[in-house]
Amino acid sequence: TGLIEGIGPRYCPSIEDKVVRFAHKESHQLFLEPEGWHTTEVYVQGGNTSLPEDVQLAMLKSIPALREVEITRVGYAVEYDYVPPNQIRATLETKLIEGLFLAGQINGTSGYEEAAAQGIIAGINAALAVRGEKPLILRRDQAYIGVLIDDLVTKEIDEPYRLMTSRAEYRLLLRQDNADLRLSPLGYKVGLLDRARYEAVEKKRKAINEELERLEDTWLKPSENDRLSQWGLDPLEEGVNALQFLRRPETTYAMIEALVPSPQPLSPEAIQEVAVVAKYAGYIERQRREVERAKRLEERGIPDDFDYEAIVGMRKEAQEKLKRFRPATVGQASRIQGVNPADISVLLVYLGRH
Ligand SMILES: Cc1cc2nc3c(=O)[nH]c(=O)nc-3n(C[C@H](O)[C@H](O)[C@H](O)COP(=O)(O)OP(=O)(O)OC[C@H]3O[C@@H](n4cnc5c(N)ncnc54)[C@H](O)[C@@H]3O)c2cc1C
Structure with missing residues (x-):
């Protein structure tokens, strides 16, 4: 209708948006979803629109199967405001x-x-x-x-x-398989997770850590080479610890279980975690170091009433952005668009002095 000013959600474009944005497509799919058992109403999924009513009807009727269609509720767009x-x-x-x-x-x-x-x-x-x-x-x-x-x-x-x-x-740190390990202690602390749930996760964490330690202390010797060749693996030339063995792309935890089983069998979830941590240890460690480096900025607080204009040597654009956003930490400040690493260095020097 020409009345909509806001930008719609990128991943749910209207049919009129799709025709323009994906002009190279020959067709767009519509899914006719019955609204319920006791109604003849059908929801036209994929056809959300705010075109004028007569255009909507003409568009639907242009589809052979919908020649006789009636619209009971026309499509419309809702524009809403948000807090910046x-x-x-x-x-x-x-x-x-x-x-x-x-x-x-x-x-x-x-x-x-x-x-x-x-x-x-x-x-x-x-x-x-x-x-x-x-x-x-x-x-x-x-x-x-x-x-x-x-x-x-x-x-x-x-x-x-x-x-x-x-x-x-x-x-690499935000994995689905470690979501419980990452967040359960926090959930328990704020009182949303009951003690039994929390303790189950801590038990899993302990089992994983103990197993990783055990693997590091358990040695596999070339005397196992017959078994390795049955699995199609290269023979060992010298002893390796079980953790190093598990790091190889072609090995699995099932092989560890066959060669040097854990005295206490692990749950499938704990096994998966042990395998992930073992195999990707190098990459995960590197990412942890990056986090540690960034943490110094994350933990550096900025007072709410901080006077950015008093900083000599900071670019005007950065000053204005920082004044507007009032970040709580230097980490947040560094991610504001229009604030560059040089501005952050100046800010750190200034915070250090005052
Ligand atoms: C057609 C459509 C399809 C979508 N499809 C998807 C999808 O497939 N996947 C997806 O992830 N997202 C989808 N979304 C987006 C998603 O639905 C919304 O972003 C999400 O539901 C917003 O949640 P909310 O809690 O912020 O707001 P809402 O769910 O809108 O909740 C706001 C609530 O406040 C109530 N309210 C308003 N004013 C007052 C008042 N004065 N007093 C008391 N209560 C009031 C309203 O009645 C409403 O219940 C879709 C949205 C639409 C419109």
């Missing part, structure tokens, strides 16, 4: 109204998971604030939720934000 990133803290509390926590689309995101992820953090932090306790802020190396919220408070948003794995820089 510089007005929310990483706790999801608004800067303007103390005690007001926001989550979901109102913070500029689109998506079920995005809304739910913020919902749990906003809820946790609202409860912690009421109890007068320290807020919970997940770091970028701790959880995808950390990446999501950090992006929300440091990046200019010009279209509905969706979290994609590619937005996380520490993907």
